[in-house]
Amino acid sequence: AQTVTQSQPEMSVQEAETVTLSCTYDTSESDYYLFWYKQPPSRQMILVIRQEAYKQQNATENRFSVNFQKAAKSFSLKISDSQLGDAAMYFCAYRSALVGGGADGLTFGKGTHLIIQP
Amino acid sequence: GAVVSQHPSRVICKSGTSVKIECRSLDFQATTMFWYRQFPKQSLMLMATSNEGSKATYEQGVEKDKFLINHASLTLSTLTVTSAHPEDSSFYICSADEWTSATTDTQYFGPGTRLTVL
Numbered sequence: 001a002q003t004v005t006q007s008q009p010e011m012s013v014q015e016a017e018t019v020t021l022s023c024t025y026d027t028s029e030s031d032y033y034l035f036w037y038k039q040p041p042s043r044q045m046i047l048v049i050r051q052e053a054y055k056q057q058n059a060t061e062n063r064f065s066v067n068f069q070k071a072a073k074s075f076s077l078k079i080s081d082s083q084l085g086d087a088a089m090y091f092c093a094y095r096s097a098l099v100g101g102g103a104d105g106l107t108f109g110k111g112t113h114l115i116i117q118p
Numbered sequence: 119g120a121v122v123s124q125h126p127s128r129v130i131c132k133s134g135t136s137v138k139i140e141c142r143s144l145d146f147q148a149t150t151m152f153w154y155r156q157f158p159k160q161s162l163m164l165m166a167t168s169n170e171g172s173k174a175t176y177e178q179g180v181e182k183d184k185f186l187i188n189h190a191s192l193t194l195s196t197l198t199v200t201s202a203h204p205e206d207s208s209f210y211i212c213s214a215d216e217w218t219s220a221t222t223d224t225q226y227f228g229p230g231t232r233l234t235v236l
Contacts, residue, residue, distance in 0.1 A: 035224075037227075042229070043156075043209065043211075043229070043230050044227065044229050044230070045162075045211065045213075045227035046227075047224060047226075050224060091161060091162070095225075104167075105152045105154075105164035105167055105177075106152075106154075106162070106164065106213075106225060107164070108161045108162045108163075109161065110160070110161045111161050
């Protein structure tokens with residue numbers, strides 16, 4: 001079974017600064033997907049960024065980027081120019097890439113509560 | 119983007135009664151939907167995978183007779199909590215895979231249903 005570990009229960013950053021959220025995972029699979037989801041107080045899960053394990057290039061989405069280290073099984077999220085609206089719980093998630101397609105559920109880490117200080 | 123709705127958004131029921139939660143994909147077809155459970159200040163835990171036209175697959179430790187799942191169409195899955203008890207009080211979230219030939223690696227989440235059992 002796969003596990004996802006987020007070792008930072010809470011992080012705080014000044015507005016406009018950069019913050020990095022850590023995530024490590026454990027798997028014996030070679031092909032999989034990794035995600036960062038944001039959950040604001042409304043509790044709606046919002047996809048921030050995703051990474052295919054077979055791609056060496058790190059994914060980026062505007063101010064959000066990841067540092068994907070497959071050998072180290074590490075998948076950190078960097079948020080640049082932090083904004084007040086970035087305040088939320090951030091969950092790292094793992095998903096198997098099933099042979100022949102199909103779909104599998106997500107395994108989530110415990111989350112990191114990100115606080116943005118004005 | 120793909121939208122998933124849930125109904126109701128919150129429900130309060132008496133112990134021993136059954137509650138049905140609906141999950142709908144509004145603008146896409148979903149062959150697979152997932153049900154998660156989230157306790158306060160905790161992460162999401164996958165409960166079951168719901169496949170259109172077939173029986174749901176439950177995660178270890180999830181009682182299939184208590185949490186009945188039906189996926190009768192490509193846009194609707196329902197979760198029925200039978201004979202609910204206070205310990206079933208939680209936040210239930212569904213997600214759906216958009217069925218396209220391009221990708222099945224992203225799940226879209228519903229807004230969740232808060233269940234309180236008195």
